[in-house]
Amino acid sequence: MADLVKITVDGREIEVPAGELVIKAAQDNGTYIPRFCWHPRMKEVGMCRMCLVEIETPRGTILTTSCTTSAAAGMVVHTASETAKKAQEGILEFLLINHPLDCPVCDKGGECPLQDQTVAYGPGESRFVEEKRHFEKPIPISDLVFLDRERCILCARCTRFADEIAGDPLIEFKERGNYTQVQTFPDLPFSSYFSGNTVQICPVGALTASAYRFKARPWDLRVVESSCSHCSVGCRIAVESSQNDVLRFNGVDNDATNRGWLSDKCRFGFEFIGSENRLRTPLIKVDGEFQEATWGDALDLVAERLGAIITEHGGEAVGGIGGARGTNEDAYAFGKFMRGVVGSNHLDAQLDDGLDARFLAGVSPRAEIGDLDRAGAILLWAPDLKEESGSLYLRVRHAAQDRGTRLVVAHPRRTGLDDRATHKLTYRPGEGPALLADLVAGEGDYAAVLETLSEGPVVAIVGRTGLTEQPELAEAVAAFALSLPDAKVLPFARRSNTFGALDMGVAPTLLPGRATTDDAEATAQLEAVWGPIPTHEGRGTHGILQGLADGDLKGLVLLGADPMRDVPDGTLARQGIESADFVVAIDLFLTDSSEMADVVLPAEAFSEKEGTVTNLEGRVQKVNRVVTGPGQSQADWTILDDIARRLGKPLAFASAEAISKEIADVAPAYVGISWELLDWDEKDGAVVPYGAAIQPLIYHPAALGKKALQAMSQKPSSGALALHLARTLYDDGVLMRNSLSLHALAPGGAVYLHPEDAGRIGVSEGALVEVKTVDAALRLPTVLDPSLATGVAFVPFNQPWTPSLGAALSVVVAARKEVRA
Amino acid sequence: MSHPQVLTARMTEHPTDSHTLERYEVTGGYAHARRAMDMSRDEIVELVKASGLLGRGGAAFSAGLKWSFLAPSRPSYLVVNGDESEPGTFKDRQLLERDPHQMIEGIIIASVANEVHEAFIYIRGEYPKPARRVQQAVEEAYAAGYLGKGVFGSDYDLDVTVHLGGGAYICGEETALINSLEGKRGEPRIKPPYFPAAKGLYMMPTIVNNVETISNLPHILEMGSDDYRALGHADDCGTFLFSVSGHVTDPGNYELPHGITWRELIFDVAGGIRDDRALKAWIPGGASAPWFVPEHHLDLEITKEACGKAGSMLGSGAVVVMDETTCVVKAAERVVRFFAHESCGQCTPCREGTTWLEMILRRIEDGSGRPIDAELLLDVSDNISPGLTWPPKQTTICPLGPSAVSPITSVARFFKDELMQHIEQGGCPLG
Amino acid sequence: MTWPPDVQERAKELIGRYPDPKSAVMPLLYLAMRQDGYLTEAGMREVAGWTGHSPAQVQSVATFYGMFKTEPLGKYLVSVCTSISCMLLGGDAVLSAVEDETGVPHGETDAEGLFSVEHVECLGACGGAPAVQVNYELVEGSTPDQVRALCRWLTGERPDAVNTDDMQDRFGGRRSFDWAITETDGAIGPFPAFGPYGTVGEADG
Numbered sequence A: 001m002a003d004l005v006k007i008t009v010d011g012r013e014i015e016v017p018a019g020e021l022v023i024k025a026a027q028d029n030g031t032y033i034p035r036f037c038w039h040p041r042m043k044e045v046g047m048c049r050m051c052l053v054e055i056e057t058p059r060g061t062i063l064t065t066s067c068t069t070s071a072a073a074g075m076v077v078h079t080a081s082e083t084a085k086k087a088q089e090g091i092l093e094f095l096l097i098n099h100p101l102d103c104p105v106c107d108k109g110g111e112c113p114l115q116d117q118t119v120a121y122g123p124g125e126s127r128f129v130e131e132k133r134h135f136e137k138p139i140p141i142s143d144l145v146f147l148d149r150e151r152c153i154l155c156a157r158c159t160r161f162a163d164e165i166a167g168d169p170l171i172e173f174k175e176r177g178n179y180t181q182v183q184t185f186p187d188l189p190f191s192s193y194f195s196g197n198t199v200q201i202c203p204v205g206a207l208t209a210s211a212y213r214f215k216a217r218p219w220d221l222r223v224v225e226s227s228c229s230h231c232s233v234g235c236r237i238a239v240e241s242s243q244n245d246v247l248r249f250n251g252v253d254n255d256a257t258n259r260g261w262l263s264d265k266c267r268f269g270f271e272f273i274g275s276e277n278r279l280r281t282p283l284i285k286v287d288g289e290f291q292e293a294t295w296g297d298a299l300d301l302v303a304e305r306l307g308a309i310i311t312e313h314g315g316e317a318v319g320g321i322g323g324a325r326g327t328n329e330d331a332y333a334f335g336k337f338m339r340g341v342v343g344s345n346h347l348d349a350q351l352d353d354g355l356d357a358r359f360l361a362g363v364s365p366r367a368e369i370g371d372l373d374r375a376g377a378i379l380l381w382a383p384d385l386k387e388e389s390g391s392l393y394l395r396v397r398h399a400a401q402d403r404g405t406r407l408v409v410a411h412p413r414r415t416g417l418d419d420r421a422t423h424k425l426t427y428r429p430g431e432g433p434a435l436l437a438d439l440v441a442g443e444g445d446y447a448a449v450l451e452t453l454s455e456g457p458v459v460a461i462v463g464r465t466g467l468t469e470q471p472e473l474a475e476a477v478a479a480f481a482l483s484l485p486d487a488k489v490l491p492f493a494r495r496s497n498t499f500g501a502l503d504m505g506v507a508p509t510l511l512p513g514r515a516t517t518d519d520a521e522a523t524a525q526l527e528a529v530w531g532p533i534p535t536h537e538g539r540g541t542h543g544i545l546q547g548l549a550d551g552d553l554k555g556l557v558l559l560g561a562d563p564m565r566d567v568p569d570g571t572l573a574r575q576g577i578e579s580a581d582f583v584v585a586i587d588l589f590l591t592d593s594s595e596m597a598d599v600v601l602p603a604e605a606f607s608e609k610e611g612t613v614t615n616l617e618g619r620v621q622k623v624n625r626v627v628t629g630p631g632q633s634q635a636d637w638t639i640l641d642d643i644a645r646r647l648g649k650p651l652a653f654a655s656a657e658a659i660s661k662e663i664a665d666v667a668p669a670y671v672g673i674s675w676e677l678l679d680w681d682e683k684d685g686a687v688v689p690y691g692a693a694i695q696p697l698i699y700h701p702a703a704l705g706k707k708a709l710q711a712m713s714q715k716p717s718s719g720a721l722a723l724h725l726a727r728t729l730y731d732d733g734v735l736m737r738n739s740l741s742l743h744a745l746a747p748g749g750a751v752y753l754h755p756e757d758a759g760r761i762g763v764s765e766g767a768l769v770e771v772k773t774v775d776a777a778l779r780l781p782t783v784l785d786p787s788l789a790t791g792v793a794f795v796p797f798n799q800p801w802t803p804s805l806g807a808a809l810s811v812v813v814a815a816r817k818e819v820r821a
Numbered sequence B: 001m002s003h004p005q006v007l008t009a010r011m012t013e014h015p016t017d018s019h020t021l022e023r024y025e026v027t028g029g030y031a032h033a034r035r036a037m038d039m040s041r042d043e044i045v046e047l048v049k050a051s052g053l054l055g056r057g058g059a060a061f062s063a064g065l066k067w068s069f070l071a072p073s074r075p076s077y078l079v080v081n082g083d084e085s086e087p088g089t090f091k092d093r094q095l096l097e098r099d100p101h102q103m104i105e106g107i108i109i110a111s112v113a114n115e116v117h118e119a120f121i122y123i124r125g126e127y128p129k130p131a132r133r134v135q136q137a138v139e140e141a142y143a144a145g146y147l148g149k150g151v152f153g154s155d156y157d158l159d160v161t162v163h164l165g166g167g168a169y170i171c172g173e174e175t176a177l178i179n180s181l182e183g184k185r186g187e188p189r190i191k192p193p194y195f196p197a198a199k200g201l202y203m204m205p206t207i208v209n210n211v212e213t214i215s216n217l218p219h220i221l222e223m224g225s226d227d228y229r230a231l232g233h234a235d236d237c238g239t240f241l242f243s244v245s246g247h248v249t250d251p252g253n254y255e256l257p258h259g260i261t262w263r264e265l266i267f268d269v270a271g272g273i274r275d276d277r278a279l280k281a282w283i284p285g286g287a288s289a290p291w292f293v294p295e296h297h298l299d300l301e302i303t304k305e306a307c308g309k310a311g312s313m314l315g316s317g318a319v320v321v322m323d324e325t326t327c328v329v330k331a332a333e334r335v336v337r338f339f340a341h342e343s344c345g346q347c348t349p350c351r352e353g354t355t356w357l358e359m360i361l362r363r364i365e366d367g368s369g370r371p372i373d374a375e376l377l378l379d380v381s382d383n384i385s386p387g388l389t390w391p392p393k394q395t396t397i398c399p400l401g402p403s404a405v406s407p408i409t410s411v412a413r414f415f416k417d418e419l420m421q422h423i424e425q426g427g428c429p430l431g
Numbered sequence C: 001m002t003w004p005p006d007v008q009e010r011a012k013e014l015i016g017r018y019p020d021p022k023s024a025v026m027p028l029l030y031l032a033m034r035q036d037g038y039l040t041e042a043g044m045r046e047v048a049g050w051t052g053h054s055p056a057q058v059q060s061v062a063t064f065y066g067m068f069k070t071e072p073l074g075k076y077l078v079s080v081c082t083s084i085s086c087m088l089l090g091g092d093a094v095l096s097a098v099e100d101e102t103g104v105p106h107g108e109t110d111a112e113g114l115f116s117v118e119h120v121e122c123l124g125a126c127g128g129a130p131a132v133q134v135n136y137e138l139v140e141g142s143t144p145d146q147v148r149a150l151c152r153w154l155t156g157e158r159p160d161a162v163n164t165d166d167m168q169d170r171f172g173g174r175r176s177f178d179w180a181i182t183e184t185d186g187a188i189g190p191f192p193a194f195g196p197y198g199t200v201g202e203a204d205g
Helices: A022-028 A082-097 A113-121 A157-165 A195-201 A264-268 A295-313 A328-342 A357-362 A390-402 A432-441 A446-453 A471-482 A498-503 A520-530 A541-550 A570-579 A636-646 A656-666 A675-681 A706-712 A755-761 B009-013 B021-026 B031-037 B041-051 B063-068 B091-098 B100-113 B128-143 B174-181 B211-231 B262-269 B304-309 B328-342 B348-365 B371-384 B400-414 B416-425 C005-016 C021-036 C041-051 C055-064 C084-088 C091-102 C144-157 C164-171
Strands: A004-009 A012-017 A052-057 A060-065 A076-078 A145-147 A171-174 A181-184 A207-209 A222-227 A236-242 A245-251 A283-286 A289-292 A318-322 A377-381 A406-411 A423-426 A458-462 A487-491 A555-559 A582-587 A599-602 A611-614 A619-623 A721-726 A751-753 A768-772 A777-784 A792-796 A810-815 B076-082 B116-123 B159-164 B206-210 B240-246 B252-256 B279-283 B318-323 C076-081 C115-120 C132-134 C137-139 C185-187 C200-202
Touching: A004 A022, A012 A022, A052 A082, A060 A082, A082 A113, A082 B348, A082 B371, A145 A195, A157 A171, A157 A195, A157 A390, A171 C055, A181 C055, A195 A207, A195 A245, A195 A264, A222 A619, A245 A264, A264 A390, A283 A295, A295 A318, A295 A555, A295 A582, A295 A599, A295 A636, A318 A328, A318 A541, A328 A498, A328 A520, A328 A555, A328 A611, A328 A636, A328 A656, A357 A471, A357 A498, A377 A390, A377 A446, A377 A471, A390 A406, A406 A432, A406 A446, A423 A446, A432 A446, A432 A471, A432 A706, A458 A471, A471 A487, A471 A706, A498 A611, A520 A656, A541 A570, A582 A636, A611 A656, A619 A675, A751 A755, A755 A777, A755 A810, A792 A810, B021 B100, B021 B128, B031 B100, B031 B211, B041 B063, B041 B100, B041 B211, B063 B206, B076 B100, B076 B174, B076 B211, B091 B100, B091 B128, B091 B211, B091 B240, B100 B116, B100 B128, B100 B211, B116 B128, B116 B174, B128 B159, B128 C137, B159 C021, B174 B206, B206 B211, B240 B262, B240 C084, B252 B262, B262 B279, B262 B318, B279 B328, B318 C084, B328 B348, B328 B400, B328 B416, B328 C084, B348 B371, B348 B400, B348 B416, B371 B400, B371 B416, B400 B416, C005 C021, C005 C041, C021 C041, C021 C055, C041 C055, C076 C091, C076 C144, C084 C091, C091 C115, C091 C144, C132 C144, C137 C164, C144 C164
Parallel strands: A004 A076, A318 A555, A377 A406, A377 A458, A406 A423, A458 A487, A555 A582, A582 A599, A721 A792, A721 A810, A751 A777, B076 B116, B076 B206, B116 B159, B240 B318, C076 C115
Antiparallel strands: A004 A012, A052 A060, A052 A076, A145 A207, A171 A181, A222 A236, A236 A245, A283 A289, A283 A599, A611 A619, A751 A792, A768 A777, A768 A810, B240 B252, B279 B318, C076 C132, C132 C137, C185 C200
């Protein structure tokens, strides 16, 4: 706790932390000092000079910027003295002399700090009669952002953000003096994953978003706070709508998760909500074609067909995949439906692309994101966070760059955090376990790495670096990490409510509330409310699809899941879905998977329903309803309840909130969690187990010895490369596919090779090559990537127009032979 | 009248080779740096403090005191400021071209005093010839073992690198220079916290000294602080290089002690006004300085204190003399334009204000001035330099903004009539 | 990297003189100008590769300074000072004479690529005002007639390297101080002639 000092601001004595910036100290105590360049989440620069105040010193009263002055005991500050006011008016007059009279056509009007502060602190009129400076306007500086240099007041918020926060110095000042302007380098646009933040923090309308330009005026917007649904951090966002259309997401400042920043996927990934392609009515497949149906008919058919399978083959002939894209309430309903109504333990929220559910739900001690700021060292052995979770990437960057935290990154390829890493360990996919063995032994070069990690507290962010990587590796890494001083683990899985769904028991080995299926007490507690449930471990997604393909399973319920695109083994997904006797898909869109279903039921999406979600810290946050769903779409839990009712065992939920109450009764780790708590008391969400709640499952990842690790290590077959299969921020996932501005930015299918390997194969940049695995053969263009280890091919996962390669480690890349006529 | 020459002695007596190592050594050079190697850091700092040496780049801050502020973390750096760009100033150019070893010996002394093992000489890009001379001298010193590994056979290493600027006056400001040396835009830093002695080059303790300041060091070591002080006048110790230009008969650099009068400087030393014209005004200390006029200032002593009391400054010692043929509005516009061109652009009042002032003055010069413009000029100036006081206050990050105000307050104070005539007559009354 | 080996050697050497490679950006920008005659986009990208800046950062630094010019330049950059001391002694007329003689308005380059003309701020030659530079080599004490002669000489002779002493003797007047010695080296393009940057050439005659 910092020391407090007393200072006087405009005659009022206040107590503030010693060394706090005067502008912040004043603001926190009710005195707003006007400003443009200062932003609480960035380093102060004192450039705009708007925050000039008078401060009494022993040498006399000085006029100085309050954003560069630190509070000291006895300081006397005058923010509105004659001199201060004249200075503030002068600054505004200076800012306005070259500022164009664009307000009527400028997006920022109505939420513009320049407008607001001119009215409050500015002169009544400008005395400038000369010619203003002119620039071509606006110019696109990327696919998503436009720049108007005439409006720009050169506060450098955008350039400082791009460099200091995002690590993407793609926009900078050019020229000097009165000719200064923000610019990109020719042919190198501002394609930062975080460019949208500059639009939000720009204090004028110089930076505007193509997704929002001219769509609305701020006073038309309805604003509701919620939690983003594009990754498992669950950043706080403001969902803004007008006339029942979601028009914009903005970041909301908070200390717990995203500190106000958003990746562009999160910020601009709202278009899918209002997309034309949203399902509006139930669909029944008749003779291979979908026909619109009533809810009654569709639900009847589902109950009939599922019921028949259950009667003939038993409940365990039905599998359920999905639930990671909805709310906890929806996921809980799914679990209750599958176990309590259908009678099956074969359910999984992950798509064979994550880690052991018990590990994700129960690893302990689990870190909070804030622990990154307090860490002595961070071990990052996970997907490239810049691609999979922009906010977490920014938090790690901040810790490593600004707080001096040492960072060790292990990954097959370059990551966005390499430039901040104390040590970067590059390895071939498959050989991660061997690397871990070397690291644990700490010999040679690894001694220094071990030493870096010996400075606690240690936070280890652990996940699967790619989809061909052994999931057991992450657990072994976590076990190693937990042996380090004062260590905590942050397990990483990307999909937005994976952790919430697992906590609700949507996994073959878990019951709601972080209990395992073999926990007798938890089972009994659950059965008291659900009735009898199967008690053995069930099949996960891989097993369900295999079961369907083999004929052991007959029916499939898809809850917001697209196995055809998201399960790495695309062949298995197809076989499974095709072989099923009956498939019902509850979804927002017709996806590659729901296209193959027998019945498709239209669901409500994010911001069309209220509920809770749980992030990777175990933080439960509220998501809120802002608009109504299209057509006849329904909430997941309502749909499941309607089917359950027809199967003779209603789920008996009166409302989504009622579900959350049942969860708090029945799920041990969730005792004490309520909507009321989250709306009123815990504005930053509540980390479970909250208060006195107990988490039955404490999962200890097994520490593997050298032999075991070496046995786990894999090499590709002779003549093949090791396939690194990893996600990019923008891809062909269903939500991106239907957010058109972002879908266009997906990099597309390609194979990335080390220049040596490319040379050996005999191909250069851009050449089309044959890429063969046991599952597929594709033709892809080559990209040279010296950041890879040799012997590796990187193919971005789930790209537009690119079929699945499967998940096998070995991939053969060969130059195309020209076919001569 | 003759005045003792110290900095310019060698180049005057030995014009053909004052820049060579051979001549430098024969005339006693490098002996003082050798002696400094055996002195303690504190001894050297105290000596320089006692000598009263003030910075010769314009700020006139005690060099020894600056050195004593050096923070303890290491490595520390020395940067010699050869970015001489203040209009009217050309004395460092002469020192660099004609006696570079004098500066290099000073660098060795300053480095030892500040535990520096890497020093940089930042020379403005428009001075390639001086840079070539300095580079040649640096190479001679390396070859002789006076720079590089084991200076003078000791175990003290000192590397010196000559770095060319890129054409930006603002890089003469010490924190902007440091940013420039770090590979960034030459933008001044906010102080506090970025005082170079604490957080300078690469955020390490750094001493930035002007070429002339450094060149004084061998002489201070040689003659001791008392004799050095005595060379000067009262608190203005040592000699001072004045660059005199404009409408004088004999423009040039003159090494003089303080204490003489402006009358002596302009009419004796610099030969008076050419073509026997009348003196109208002069800038006493570089383009940033408010003007002096014959009616008030001719018999003022040239000392830091007297100048300050009279509302101006000696700065870098650049004296620009204007005769009766000078249109003061044009002269003011030309000076203001300089600052508008050189503004780094970081802070609002300077970036917008200096250009605005230039535009108003140009409009007045072109004949489209309005009566309200006289007041407007002063109020815009007031928003850059509140109160139009001397020493100036600033709403800006660095003093460049207030510098642009100097010609305006000068014209308003001493030539208001001429300004108003421009406005009322729609053009220059001088034709 | 696209620079020839000897330039790459020089780049490495220059980078080696600074504790941080980023500090070498200004010297390397001069190397880039030497290669292409002005600072091209390719030049800036090359420099970025060496220093670790992003290209946008190199562009930002380069365009801050007046001497890194990103538009094609003529063989001879004629810079005329129009700051206060030179203005007082007729610098404006010298500028007009240059513009007239070369046919190039200030701020521009001729179609042939022979002359670029600019007016600049104080060159530190106030004692020899008005002052002019050709490829940053100084001529003090200029007059409209003399500078016209200088331009005609450059047009006719087209020397590969311009030497300051030679030009001063032929086309200069009063000097700020005694230059005292004579050099034989010269500037070979519109960038400062400085040994470590490889920009110095032998001047003929």
